[in-house]
Amino acid sequence: MGAEFVALSLTPILIGVCVSVACALPGNFLLLRRQALIGDAISHVVLPGIVVAFLLTGTVRTGPMLLGAAGAAVLAVIAIEAIRRLGRIESGAAMGVVFTAMFAGGVLLLERSDTSSVHLDVEHALYGNLESLIWLDATGWGSLIDATALAGLPVELPRMALALLVVGAFIALFWRPLALSTFDEGFARGLGLRTGPLGLALVVVSAIAAVAAFDAVGSIIVIAMFICPPAAARMMTNRLGHQVAWSMLFAALAAIIGYVLAGYGPLWIGASASVSAAGMIATVSGIILAVAAIAGPHRTRGS
Amino acid sequence: MSLQNIHLVTDEAVAQAEAERTASPLAVRNLTVSYGQTPAIFSVDLTVRAGAMTAIVGPNGAGKSTLLKAALDVIKPLAGTVTVFGEPLAAMRDRIAYVPQRASVDWDFPTRVIDVVLMGLYRQLGLLGRVRSKHRAAAMGALDRVGMTDFATRQIGQLSGGQQQRVFLARALAQDADVYVLDEPFAGVDAATERAIIAVLKDLRDTGRTVLAVHHDLATVPDYFDDVVLLNTQVIAAGPVDDVFTEDNLQAAYGGRLTTARVDPESVAG
Amino acid sequence: MLGDALLLQLGYNATLVTVGAALLGVAAGVAGTFLFLRKRALVGDAISHATLPGVGLAFVLMVALGGDGRWLPGLLLGAAVSAAIGLLCVQGLTRATRLGEDAAIGAVLSVFFGFGIVILTVVQTMTAGQQAGLEGFLLGSTAGMLRSDAILLAVSAAVVLALVLVLRRPLELAAFDPGYAEATGWSLGRIDLVMMGIVLVVTVVGLKVVGLILIVALLIVPAVTARFWTDRTGHVVIIAGAVGGVSGYVGAAISAVAPALPTGPIVVLVGFLLFLVSLLFSPGRGVLASLLMHHRYQRRVHMRQGLLALAQGQPIFEALTRRLMHRAGLILPDGVATQAGQAAASKALLDETRWSLVRADTSFAAAATRYDGLTPIEDVLTPDQLRDVDGRITAPKVV
Numbered sequence: 025m026g027a028e029f030v031a032l033s034l035t036p037i038l039i040g041v042c043v044s045v046a047c048a049l050p051g052n053f054l055l056l057r058r059q060a061l062i063g064d065a066i067s068h069v070v071l072p073g074i075v076v077a078f079l080l081t082g083t084v085r086t087g088p089m090l091l092g093a094a095g096a097a098v099l100a101v102i103a104i105e106a107i108r109r110l111g112r113i114e115s116g117a118a119m120g121v122v123f124t125a126m127f128a129g130g131v132l133l134l135e136r137s138d139t140s141s142v143h144l145d146v147e148h149a150l151y152g153n154l155e156s157l158i159w160l161d162a163t164g165w166g167s168l169i170d171a172t173a174l175a176g177l178p179v180e181l182p183r184m185a186l187a188l189l190v191v192g193a194f195i196a197l198f199w200r201p202l203a204l205s206t207f208d209e210g211f212a213r214g215l216g217l218r219t220g221p222l223g224l225a226l227v228v229v230s231a232i233a234a235v236a237a238f239d240a241v242g243s244i245i246v247i248a249m250f251i252c253p254p255a256a257a258r259m260m261t262n263r264l265g266h267q268v269a270w271s272m273l274f275a276a277l278a279a280i281i282g283y284v285l286a287g288y289g290p291l292w293i294g295a296s297a298s299v300s301a302a303g304m305i306a307t308v309s310g311i312i313l314a315v316a317a318i319a320g321p322h323r324t325r326g327s
Numbered sequence: 328m329s330l331q332n333i334h335l336v337t338d339e340a341v342a343q344a345e346a347e348r349t350a351s352p353l354a355v356r357n358l359t360v361s362y363g364q365t366p367a368i369f370s371v372d373l374t375v376r377a378g379a380m381t382a383i384v385g386p387n388g389a390g391k392s393t394l395l396k397a398a399l400d401v402i403k404p405l406a407g408t409v410t411v412f413g414e415p416l417a418a419m420r421d422r423i424a425y426v427p428q429r430a431s432v433d434w435d436f437p438t439r440v441i442d443v444v445l446m447g448l449y450r451q452l453g454l455l456g457r458v459r460s461k462h463r464a465a466a467m468g469a470l471d472r473v474g475m476t477d478f479a480t481r482q483i484g485q486l487s488g489g490q491q492q493r494v495f496l497a498r499a500l501a502q503d504a505d506v507y508v509l510d511e512p513f514a515g516v517d518a519a520t521e522r523a524i525i526a527v528l529k530d531l532r533d534t535g536r537t538v539l540a541v542h543h544d545l546a547t548v549p550d551y552f553d554d555v556v557l558l559n560t561q562v563i564a565a566g567p568v569d570d571v572f573t574e575d576n577l578q579a580a581y582g583g584r585l586t587t588a589r590v591d592p593e594s595v596a597g
Numbered sequence: 598m599l600g601d602a603l604l605l606q607l608g609y610n611a612t613l614v615t616v617g618a619a620l621l622g623v624a625a626g627v628a629g630t631f632l633f634l635r636k637r638a639l640v641g642d643a644i645s646h647a648t649l650p651g652v653g654l655a656f657v658l659m660v661a662l663g664g665d666g667r668w669l670p671g672l673l674l675g676a677a678v679s680a681a682i683g684l685l686c687v688q689g690l691t692r693a694t695r696l697g698e699d700a701a702i703g704a705v706l707s708v709f710f711g712f713g714i715v716i717l718t719v720v721q722t723m724t725a726g727q728q729a730g731l732e733g734f735l736l737g738s739t740a741g742m743l744r745s746d747a748i749l750l751a752v753s754a755a756v757v758l759a760l761v762l763v764l765r766r767p768l769e770l771a772a773f774d775p776g777y778a779e780a781t782g783w784s785l786g787r788i789d790l791v792m793m794g795i796v797l798v799v800t801v802v803g804l805k806v807v808g809l810i811l812i813v814a815l816l817i818v819p820a821v822t823a824r825f826w827t828d829r830t831g832h833v834v835i836i837a838g839a840v841g842g843v844s845g846y847v848g849a850a851i852s853a854v855a856p857a858l859p860t861g862p863i864v865v866l867v868g869f870l871l872f873l874v875s876l877l878f879s880p881g882r883g884v885l886a887s888l889l890m891h892h893r894y895q896r897r898v899h900m901r902q903g904l905l906a907l908a909q910g911q912p913i914f915e916a917l918t919r920r921l922m923h924r925a926g927l928i929l930p931d932g933v934a935t936q937a938g939q940a941a942a943s944k945a946l947l948d949e950t951r952w953s954l955v956r957a958d959t960s961f962a963a964a965a966t967r968y969d970g971l972t973p974i975e976d977v978l979t980p981d982q983l984r985d986v987d988g989r990i991t992a993p994k995v996v
Contacts, residue, residue: 055700056433056436056437058433058697058699059699060697060699060700060702060703061639061699061702061703063703064642064703064706064707106884107821107876110876110882110883110884110887111821111824111825111876111882112882113821113824114633114636114638116636116637116638116639116699117633117636117638117639117817117820117821118821119639120638120639120641120642120813120814120816120817120818120821121814121817121818121821121869121872124811124813124814124817124818124865124869125814125818125865125866125869125872127810127811127862128811128814128861128862128863128865128866128869129862129866131736131859131861131862132858132862132863132866135857135858135859136858146735146736147732147735150714150735151714197454197455198454199454200449200452200454201449201454203438203446204446204449206436207432207433207436207438207443207446208427208431208432208446210396210401210425210427210428210431210432211425211427211446211498213399213400213401214399214400214401214420214423214425214427214508215420215425215449215450216400216417216420216450217449244707244710244711244714245711247703247706247707247710248704248707248708248711250703251700251703251704251707252704252707252708255696255700255704258437258695258696259694259695259696261437262437262438262439262482262484263437263438263439263442264436264437264438264442266437267437286715295722296722297718297722298718299715299718299719300714300715300717300718302711302714303710303711303712303713303714303715303717303718304711304715305711306707306708306710306711306712306714307708307711307712307715309707309708309711310704310707310708310709310711310712313704313708317689317690317693317694317696320694322695323693323694323695324693324694324695325435325484325695326484326485327695338910341909341910341911356914357902357906357914357915359898359902359970361894361898364890364894364969365969366898366969366970369898369969369970370898370901370902370905370970405894405895405898406895406898406899406902406915406917406918407915408914408915435695559956560968560970561953561970563953563957575957578957579953579956579957582956582957582965
C-alpha cells in the first residue's frame with residue numbers, strides 16, 4: 025500500500041468521495057421535499073444537455089457542457105411543473121414523461137452524430153470510468169507535496185473538488201431559507217422568502233453536482249448518492265444538521281468501500297479482473313441504506 | 328361594506344373609507360384569487376381595525392384561508408392590492424406574523440421545537456447571522472408564553488396536535504410583530520390549548536396588537552372576537568360582532584348550509 | 598423503406614417484432630393507466646431497473662451450467678425474479694420505515710441498477726471480448742432478433758394484453774373507486790398485487806424492445822397523453838391503449854429500417870410526440886387553450902371589478918384594469934366614466950346586487966352555486982325569478 029496505491033487508487037477514491045458528498049448534500053433537501061426522484065430526473069437529462077452542448081460547440085470542454093446540462097435540468101423542471109399544473113397530472117407521472125423523453129432524445133442524438141473523436145457514449149454516460157482516473161506521475165505519498173507530480177493529477181479531481189465546494193457553499197449559505205421553505209413553505213413565503221427561485225436554485229445546484237460527476241463516474245452513482253445516503257441518514261437522527269453530517273459520512277464510506285471492493289474484492293475471492301467501481305459504490309450505498317432501515321434508531325415515523 | 332347599501336355611498340364616505348384603509352394594519356382591496364376558472368374569493372375588500380381581534384368566518388370552501396394567503400402574498404392573486412399601515416406589503420413584512428394551518432406542514436421534518444421557534448427570527452438572523460443568547464432567550468420567552476418551555480428540545484413529530492399549534496404560535500410570537508394573522512388556530516386542538524391560545528391572543532390585543540384569524544366555530548365568535556368578517560367568496564358583511572354577527576347575515580353567508588343549530592341563538596346578537 | 602416497414606413488408610421477423618411491439622404498447626398503455634390513476638407511476642421505473650441484476654445473474658448461471666448465456670427465456674425469467682425482489686424492497690422500505698415511496702423507488706432503482714452493472718462487468722470478463730449482447734437490454738434492440746425470440750416476443754405480448762383485458766374490471770374498480778371496490782369484497786391489497794404483477798410482466802416482455810431504462814415511458818406516457826383528451830375514465834383506458842399501440846408499432850417499424858439505432862428511444866419519442874401534440878393542442882387542458890382561457894378570464898375579472906368600482910364611485914387603482922377599461926371605451930384616460938361606461942357600471946352593479954340577494958336566499962340554493970363573480974344573473978334565473986328578486990332590491994333589508 026504505497027506508491028502503487030497513491031498512483032492507482034488514491035485519486036479515483038478521492039474523486040469518488042467528492043462526487044458522492046456533492047450529490048448527497050442537496051439530496052438531503054430533495055428527500056425532505058419529497059422530490060427524491062428529481063435527482064433521478066436530473067441525472068437522466070444531463071445526457072441530452074451535454075450532447076446538445078457538444079453538437080453546438082463541437083468540443084467537450086467543461087464550460088459548455090456544464091451550461092448545457094444545467095440548462096437541460098432547468099428545462100426539465102419547468103416542463104414537469106407545466107405538465108403538472110396545466111394537465112393536472114401527478115408530479116411522478118409528469119417527471120416520468122419528461123425525463124424519459126429527454127433521455128431518449130439524448131441517446132438518439134448521440135447515436136446519430138459523430139462522437140467517435142471524443143469520449144462520449146451511452147454506456148460511459150451511465151457508469152463512467154472511475155478506474156481510469158489514475159495519477160501516473162505519483163511515485164508515493166511524497167508526491168502529494170511535489171509540485172510537478174501534482175500538475176499531473178487527473179483533471180477530474182480538481183474539477184470535482186470545485187463542484188463539491190460550490191455545492192457545499194450553496195448549502196451552507198442558504199441553509200436557513202432551505203430548511204425553512206422545506207419545512208413550511210407557506211410561512212417562508214409569509215416572511216417574504218422567494219421560495220420558487222430557491223427551489224429552482226436547489227435543482228440547478230443538484231444539476232451542477234450531477235454534471236460534474238457525470239464525466240467521471242456516470243449517472244448511476246449520481247442517482248444512488250442523491251437518495252441513499254440522505255435516506256439512511258434520516259433514519260439515524262431527528263435533527264437536520266446531524267442528518268446532513270451522517271449523509272456525508274455515509275456517502276464517503278460508500279465511495280471508499282465501494283471502490284476498494286470493486287478493485288480488490290474479486291482478487292480476494294480468486295478472480296482476476298476487477299468489477300465496475302461505479303456500480304459497486306452504488307451497491308454499497310444500498311447496503312448502508314438497508315442496514316439503516318433495519319437497525320437505524322429513528323427508522324420509523326414517531327421514533 | 329356589503330353590497331345591499333352601496334347606493335347610499337357618498338363622496339365623504341369614500342374619503343373616510345380611504346382614511347381607514349391607510350390607518351389599517353391590513354387592508355385589501357378588490358382581491359380576487361381563482362383556481363382555474365372559478366374564483367376562490369372574488370373582489371374582496373377588507374379593512375382590518377387596528378388593535379382589535381377579527382374573525383373570518385364562512386362555510387367550507389368560502390375562501391377563508393385563500394384570503395389570508397393572498398393578503399400575505401403566499402399565493403398570487405389574479406387581481407387586487409394589499410396595504411399594511413398604508414404601505415405596500417413588501418416593505419412591511421417585519422410587522423406581520425403569520426401562523427399557517429398546522430396540517431399544511433410535514434411534522435416528520437427532522438427538527439426540534441426550539442429550532443422551529445427560531446425560524447420566526449429569520450428576518451433578524453438573515454442568512455448567516457449567529458444565533459446568540461438573546462435570540463435563544465426570545466425563543467424561550469415565546470415558548471414560555473404558550474406553556475411549552477419543557478418541550479424545547481423535543482422532536483416536533485412527537486408533539487400532540489395542540490402542542491404543535493402552540494409551537495406555531497410561539498414562532499409567530501418570537502417575531503414580535505404588530506399584526507398576527509392565524510389560519511384556523513383552533514382546528515383539532517384540545518380544550519386546554521384552545522384556552523391557552525385565546526389568552527395569548529387577547530393579551531396581544533390588550534397590548535395594542537392586531538389579530539386576524541380564520542375561525543370555524545361560530546359559537547365562540549362573540550366570546551373570542553371583537554370584529555367579524557362573514558365570507559362566502561365575497562364579503563357578506565364585516566364589522567363589530569354586535570352589529571354584524573346576526574342571524575340574517577349568517578343565513579346570507581352560509582346559505583342553506585346553516586341548517587343545524589351550530590349557532591347558539593343566545594350568543595348571536597340582534 | 599419506412600413505408601414498407603409500416604406495411605409489414607420487411608420480412609417475417611420484422612413483422613413479428615412490429616406486431617409484438619404494437620401489442621405490447623397496447624398492454625403497457627392500459628396497464629400503465631391503472632398505475633397512473635393509483636398515483637404510482639414511477640414504481641414501474643424501480644421495477645424495470647431492478648431487472649438488470651437478474652438478467653446478468655441468469656446469464657452467469659446459464660453459462661456456469663454449461664448452457665448458452667444468451668437464451669432469452671432464461672434471461673427474462675432472471676429479470677422477472679430480480680424485478681419482483683426490487684418491488685418487495687420498495688414496499689418494505691415504504692411500510693417499515695419513515696421513508697416515502699419516492700425515496701424508496703429512487704433507492705431501489707439506483708442500487709439494483711448499480712449492482713446490475715457490477716454483474717455486467719463480471720459477464721464481460723467471462724465472455725472475454727465476445728459480445729454477450731446484454732447491453733441491448735438497457736435501451737432495447739430488435740435488430741437481428743432470432744426467429745425464436747421474435748416469436749416469444751409476439752406471443753408473450755399477446756398473452757400480456759389478454760391478461761390485462763381479462764383483469765380490467767377489478768383494476769378499473771381499484772383505480773377509480775377504491776372504497777366501492779373494498780365494499781364489494783375486493784381486497785385492494787390483492788388488486789394492487791395483481792396490478793404490480795402485470796406491470797412486472799409488461800416490463801419483462803418489453804425489455805428487449807424498449808430496454809429497461811425507458812420502458813417506464815411506455816407505461817406512463819400513454820396514460821398521461823390520454824388524460825389530456827378526456828375526463829371519462831373508460832375513455833382514458835382506451836385512448837392510452839391506442840397511444841401505446843401506435844408508439845410500439847411505429848417505433849418498431851422505424852427501428853426496422855434503422856437497425857443501428859436502439860429501439861427504445863425511438864418508441865419513446867413516437868409516444869412523446871403524441872403527448873406533445875396533446876399537451877399543446879388538446880381543447881380542455883392543452884397549453885394553448887389554458888393560456889387563452891386564463892388570459893380572457895383575468896381580463897373579465899378586471900373589467901368587472903373596474904365597473905363595480907365605477908358604480909360605487911371609487912377610484913380604480915390597478916393599471917391593468919384602467920388600461921382594459923380605457924381600451925373598451927368605458928373610461929377616459931383620467932379615469933372618468935364615459936356614457937357607455939356608466940351604463941355598463943350600473944348594469945354590473947344591478948347584477949351584483951341581484952346576485953347577493955340570490956346567494957343569501959336558501960330557496961335559490963341551486964342557482965347560488967353558479968356564482969363565480971362573472972356569470973350574468975339572467976343566465977341563471979328565469980324572468981319570473983328575476984322580478985321576484987328585483988322586488989326586494991327596492992325594499993332593502995336594514996342591516
